[in-house]
Amino acid sequence: MKYNPSLIEKKWQKKWSELEAFKAQINYKKPKYYVLEMFPYPSGAIHMGHVRNYTLGDLIARYKKAQGFNVLHPMGWDAFGLPAENAAIENKTHPSTWTYSNIESMRIQLKQMGLSYDWERELTTCDPSYYKFEQKMFLDFYKAGIAYKKETLVNWDPIEQTVLANEQVVDGRGWRSGAEVEKKKMKGWFLKISNFADDLLNEIDNLKDWPDKVKIMQKNWIGKSYGANIKFSIKNSSDKLEVFTTRPDTIFGATFIAISPQHPLAKKIAEKDPKASNFINFCEGQSSKEIDVEKAEKHGYETNLYVYHPFNKRISLKIFIANFILMDYGTGAIFGCPAHDQRDYDFAIKYSLKIIPVIKTNEDLPFIGDGTHINSEFLNGLNTADAIKLSIEKLSNLNIGNEKVTYRIRDWGVSRQRYWGCPIPIIFCDKCGELPVPEEQLPISLPSDVDFNKKGNPLDYHPSWKHTKCPKCNKNATRETDTFDTFFESSWYFARFTDLNPSTAFTTEALKYWMPVDQYIGGVEHAVMHLLYSRFFMRALKHVNSLDITEPFTSLQTQGMVCHQTYKTETEQWLFPSEVMKKNNNYYHIDTQEPVIAGRTEKMSKSKKNVVDPQQIIETFGADTARFFMLSDSPPNRDMEWSDSGVEGSWRFLNKVWKFVTHLPKNINKVELPNNLSENNKELLRIMNTSINEVTKAIDEFHFNIAVASVRSLYNSISSYQISNEDDSAVVFYVTKNLLILMNPMVPHLAEELWQILGNENIIANESWPQAEKSYIEINNVKIPVQVNGKVRAVIEVPKDTNKQDLEEIALNEKNVLKFLNHNPKKVIIIPNRIVNFVI
RNA sequence: GCGAGCGUGGCGGAAUGGUAGACGCACUGGACUUAAAAUCCAGAGUCCGAUAAGGACGUGGGGGUUCAAGUCCCCCCGCUCGUACCA
Structure with a gap:
């Protein structure tokens, strides 16, 4: 039987779903663990950055489940934003149609990766059932004086008659029209983050499990x-x-x-x-x-x-x-x-x-x-x-x-003059002025019949949407046509996941149990804005008595980018890696055979075409290989390079494990370890227990590449172990079972299948994380380097805790040490179990 | 410009101030095969040396602290992220 990922991955995804294996339990007495990855913008297809981010989170979620926690691991969609409007203009599809169809395909892709999400808690920010709550939040802020209107300068494209985002201004010109961008004074809504600046600053020091670099950047951003x-x-x-x-x-x-x-x-x-x-x-x-x-x-x-x-x-x-x-x-x-x-x-x-x-x-x-x-x-x-x-x-x-x-920090401008965002619930009346929309009228939903062929803001020129009655005098009035910055949605979604109650944004009990997020994972590019806005939002909501949370994220990990080599033709055209083949250290176009210039490794980007489609990788090698490579190559917080040979190496390793486990003799399924262990047995158990410690520590410290290295070493030890009797078999079987449990958070489908093949009836996802047994790990001898003037001249092996005197004596018997000790040392530095250094 | 981070073999990377290069990729040699692929075994930082013993050099560059520095301090270079309407 060959390793067939497409078969077993589908099988276990179905099984997990049937068993509701990853459903967060409503059992508020059990210790909880809330793992969250930054939710994606539904651009249409997942990219390697997503694969990396979500693999990291999934490893933690499965690991914490094995450690006995009630795990909340949800997923949602950051679904408002500019690209949907651009697509509407370019492809004549409605932003809603485009967004929801993107979500459909990306959800399928995420499911193919075998991520342990509780899909019953999925949320979509462009859905009125989500954004209606933030209209209420805005009104609370407005009434509490946290939201106010003031004049600002915006980028104005005189041809398109629209406000341009900074990224839409290229060399001072509108990206589509090419017109010289003008500055226009406009009134917009702001949130008083400045009122919270001191608290946001002071509390940074209490964020013990945040990277220092993020904390320093936030401090400097606030700039007191x-x-x-x-x-x-x-x-x-x-x-x-x-x-x-x-x-x-x-x-x-x-x-x-x-x-x-x-x-x-x-x-x-x-x-x-x-x-x-x-x-x-x-x-x-x-x-x-x-x-x-x-x-x-x-x-x-x-x-x-x-x-x-x-x-x-x-x-x-x-x-x-x-x-x-x-x-x-x-x-x-x-x-x-x-x-x-x-x-x-x-x-x-x-x-x-x-x-x-x-x-x-x-x-x-x-x-x-x-x-x-x-x-x-x-x-x-x-x-x-x-x-x-x-x-x-x-x-x-x-x-x-x-x-x-x-303070350097400025108040947060939340107004956007765009269609695809949450409408700001304010009404303007000629007589009564600016008024909040009465709460019973919420949500103010977006109209669906909009035309993107006209210039300007669709909400503004829509024939009827903005016309309404003044809630005070009932005369004709108009609605605010600005919508929220999409950072608004991402500033509270993590709290919403704790309970998707349709009638209230948050329920106290669920919030109290699940919040704060224990482990938040995302790109370092969000170090300041998204993370600071989220911290601010919790304080602002607390100020208006919506919840009682100050800091949303206990521990934060920022992942590096996924990079790939770039390729160009001799005529300076970028090429996809899939269009390039390597032959004798030279690169050629796969179809035309023309020579290709291999450039430097850079962050994967569509513009440079140095992207690898996760879908392709999953179809060729399976999700487990993609996940394993993602984890093995680089520490999570650094940039990593996607390489075909690295993926193949991961694929080979998983095949080796598959072959080894499926070829274990059928009769060795013993639960207990033998009573009398041989030296070889003990050595294998020592390696296993050391690995358990190493993998556990590496995961706790977010060094998943080390966890992978340790798992590989353990496998190398098992696979090269010479089985010569039944006791050996029992030990190998026992160690193999533990290996699979250690590998489960990395390659869950493979682990489940092999677990079943070994004769287990329960799923491995429900197995407990192993504890290392100290008695096996203790060693008798240590190797100590002997230096002369700081250079290693010999290595001696001595019983553990040999005292200084004995160490010096043994070291002085080394020929190579004596060779360099031509006169008496001025000083001898001896640290037992560590080092001997003669200074001459 | 300003703020932050990173820089270790051919490549990805490992290393509580204490044997630099774990684990892997690529490579080389061998086994198996008619052959190739796959798989298995072995080797390997660079240079000197005999393919040995051993030695010199070596963590972006320069300086410093220390018995001992990839790790701590100072200066410089390169790359990356953010810079407030991309998400």
Whole structure:
């Protein structure tokens, strides 16, 4: 009987489903474990990134089940978003039709992988039964002052008459129309994440099982900084200009003032100064992406306004309007101290402004570090910390400034001017103004009869959808036509999985039992936004008494990307790996035989065609091989390279295991170990118990590649074991059973089938995880390297815990050690069971 | 630009500050076969040496701490992720 994955995989998938093997139990007394992988956008087909993500989660889910936990392992669809609208325009299919048919095919693919999901808990975010709850959440936020409306600048495509996402702007032009993108002021809805900034920041330190890199990125994103606000008096005016600075100590180095083009003062200046107005228009036409703002050449407009230096009225500083000052940060105005800030320095050089050093240094300017203050009147002689403290004290004594904490994080703009998203439940009435939709009218569903051939937002030009009655005065009114950012849906789906109750978003008991998610797994690209929004959302929902959770994810693991070599023809056309063949270390096109250039290994992407279709792999080798390779190749949090030969290696290994187990003598099915174990028996049991420890530890530490290596080693030991009597057979049988249990989370179909072939009646999915027995693992002898000056010159084998004296003596009997010890050692370092090092 | 991460044989990777290269891929030799594939056995970081014993070098580059550094510290280079309307 040959290993036939397509046969056995279908068989066991059916069996698991019949037995409801992975259904989360409603037994709130049992210890629980909630495993979750970031749910996918239903793009149409699963890709290798999904296969990796979901294999990692499935391994954990099956492992925790074996350890006796009541496991919740659900799956759903992040189903709103731009691609559905793009497909609607390109293929003339309705976003809903397109999305739901994609979900159908992807669900089939996920099932083919044998993932242990509780499919009864599947959810789809574009379904009104899901999004109706978030309309209620929004209304709660609105009433609690967490949601508000304000003006922002958006990318406007004048030809398409639509707002463009940042990714739809290519080199300043609309991706479809090619028109130069304009900036348009628009009102949109925001959530006050800034109100929670301190708590979001402080609690990061309590996220013990999150990767440090993610925690650091979130801290930096929130960007809490301590400094001062300083009110400058404007010359010949009663107006004040307030600036924020983290370095009030450098105030005597100030040589200019710069304000954002969006600053109210800039607008006031522009009213009387057409050149200023032109400059502001120019700045607003520039990209507002952070990366573009930072990289753009610095431009300033020199106004004819001055402010007085706060501590010396004889000094006045000119006000510039500058493109690199962000209105969203601080007060939208800064004082420039070129000697001690790189950007101010660049600006000062460009506009020939004075540079006054106020910190003593021998280094080149700008000097950013700490030091003794000079040219700074009352701050002279102080270091940075003391100077900051004293300058703030003086400012507040004079009533022209105060200590100030500022955050980099901006409020979350949740409005999108698109059709395929959750409608925002607000009504505008000419008489009564802006009003929340009464709760009994929820959900506000999307209309299905929309036309994507017209320009603009389908919800806006739909003939009837937006027209409604004012809930207060019953006169004609209109609906909000903006829909939510799709991060809205993904900010609470994990809590929804705990109970899909149709009438309420959450049920307290289920939430209390299942939340928080014990293990969350997804791409590192979500390190900040999705994860921070989710953390914020729980706090916001708690604030409006919807639930009582602060942190949604106890442990987080971020997976690396799946990469593959790239191939190009000599005419620079990308090729799929399936179009390329290798012959004598050269690459050729499989059909045309033309030479192919093999490029570097990069993240799999459709544009470079370096993708391998999981469907193909599953059909050729089976899901278990795909899973096994995914786990074996690289540690989960690093990038991995998909290679055909690696897959074949995994396939070969699974075949070996299959052949070995199916060829075990039929009569060896013994449950008990023999009473008198031979040395060989003991050695095999030692290896097995060591493997149990290794695999367990590796899984707990998320080093699944090591777990795989350990399983392979164990197999190598079993398969090379010489069976010479019945006792040997019994031991081999016993060890093989344990091997299968260890392999089950990795290759569940194969494990089930072989388990059954060994004569077991229960499924292996219900077996308990083995515990290593210490008595087998203990060893008598250890090998210790002997070094001379840190270089290994011999290895000695000695009884465990041999004392220092004996170790030195034994080491000094080694010929090769003596060869390098031409005189008495200056120092001898001996750590029992570890090392002997002679220093000469 | 800013923030974060990563860099170890031909390749993927392993290594509580204590024998660098576990486990695998590719490769080489052998067995089996008319032959090939598959399978099994063996070898293998590079260089010197005899294919041995043994030695030198070796974890992106440079410097440092230490009896001992892939691991800790400083500087540099390269690649990747994020950068707020892609998900």
